[in-house]
Amino acid sequence: MNRGLLVACSAAFTLLTGSRARAQGVGEMCAASYEQAQQLVRDRALQRARAELRLCVSSCPAALAHDCQSWSEMVERDMPSVALSATSADGGAPGRVRVLLDGALLVDALPMGPVEVDPGRHTLTFEDAAGTRVVAVVTLAPGDKALPITVRFPAAAPRAPAGSAAPVRQRWPLVLAGAGVVALGVGAFLGIKGHIDRGELRSRCAPDCPADEVEAIDLAWKIGAISAGLGLVAAGTGALLYFQLDPAAPAAPAAGVALSPGVALSPGGAALSLRGSF
Known part of the structure; x- marks a missing residue:
C-alpha cells in the first residue's frame, strides 16, 4: 500500500513538473513574439511582424493574444x-x-x-x-x-554575325600603313648602311676601289630606295584611307614628320633622298 502511494506521488510530481516547464516555455515564446512584433511594426518590417503576431496569437494568454490580434489586423490593413x-x-x-x-x-x-x-x-x-x-x-x-x-524592355541591339571581322575602315588601312612603316625602316637602314660603307670604302681605296664593292654598295642603295619608296606609298595610302573612311578620326598633323635620315612626310608630298658619289 505504501509502495503504491509512493508511485502515485512520483507520477503526480512528474506531471506537475512537466506542466510547469511547458508553461514556462510557452511564456518565454509568448513574451519574445509579443515584444518582437511591436518592434517590427515600428520598423515597418510588416511581413516579419505578421509572422511574429501569428505566433503571439497562438502562444500567449487571452489578454496578450487579443493585443496581437489587433496589431495583426492593422498590419494587414497597412501592408502595401x-x-x-x-x-x-x-x-x-x-x-x-x-x-x-x-x-x-x-x-x-x-x-x-x-x-x-x-x-x-x-x-x-x-x-x-x-x-x-x-x-x-x-x-x-x-x-x-x-x-x-x-x-x-528596350529593343534588342543587333548582333554581329559570329566570326565577323571588324569594320574594314578599322583594320586593313592600318595594316597597310604598318607594312609601309616597316618598309620605310628597311629602306632607311639600307641607306644608312650604304652611307657608312661608302665612307669606309673611300677612305680605304678611293679613287681606285674594286668594282664589285662599289656595285654592292650601289645595289644596297637601290634596294633601300625601292623599299623606302614603296613603304612611303603604302604608309601614306593607309593613313589617307583610314582618315577618309573614319570621319570621326582626327585630322592628320599639318607639320612634317621625320621618320629617318633622308625620309620625310609632309602635307605637300613625300621625298626620298639617297645619293652619293665616289
Whole structure:
C-alpha cells in the first residue's frame, strides 16, 4: 500500500513538473513574439511582424493574444502591394520575366495578382530570359494596394554575325600603313648602311676601289630606295584611307614628320633622298 502511494506521488510530481516547464516555455515564446512584433511594426518590417503576431496569437494568454490580434489586423490593413507587369519594345509580351526586390529574388515569373512588399523605398529589377534588365525605383506608403508597376524592355541591339571581322575602315588601312612603316625602316637602314660603307670604302681605296664593292654598295642603295619608296606609298595610302573612311578620326598633323635620315612626310608630298658619289 505504501509502495503504491509512493508511485502515485512520483507520477503526480512528474506531471506537475512537466506542466510547469511547458508553461514556462510557452511564456518565454509568448513574451519574445509579443515584444518582437511591436518592434517590427515600428520598423515597418510588416511581413516579419505578421509572422511574429501569428505566433503571439497562438502562444500567449487571452489578454496578450487579443493585443496581437489587433496589431495583426492593422498590419494587414497597412501592408502595401504592387501589381507587376512588363512589355517588350513593340508593346507585346516579353516572355518569362523575373523580378528582384533590392537585389533579392521577389518572383520568378510575373504573377497574375498583386505581390506584398514592405513599406519604404525599393529597387525593382525586371529581367527577361535574354538577361536584359530594366530597373524601377518605387516608394511604397503604408496602405498602398496593388500599386501598378509597369516597365518596357528596350529593343534588342543587333548582333554581329559570329566570326565577323571588324569594320574594314578599322583594320586593313592600318595594316597597310604598318607594312609601309616597316618598309620605310628597311629602306632607311639600307641607306644608312650604304652611307657608312661608302665612307669606309673611300677612305680605304678611293679613287681606285674594286668594282664589285662599289656595285654592292650601289645595289644596297637601290634596294633601300625601292623599299623606302614603296613603304612611303603604302604608309601614306593607309593613313589617307583610314582618315577618309573614319570621319570621326582626327585630322592628320599639318607639320612634317621625320621618320629617318633622308625620309620625310609632309602635307605637300613625300621625298626620298639617297645619293652619293665616289
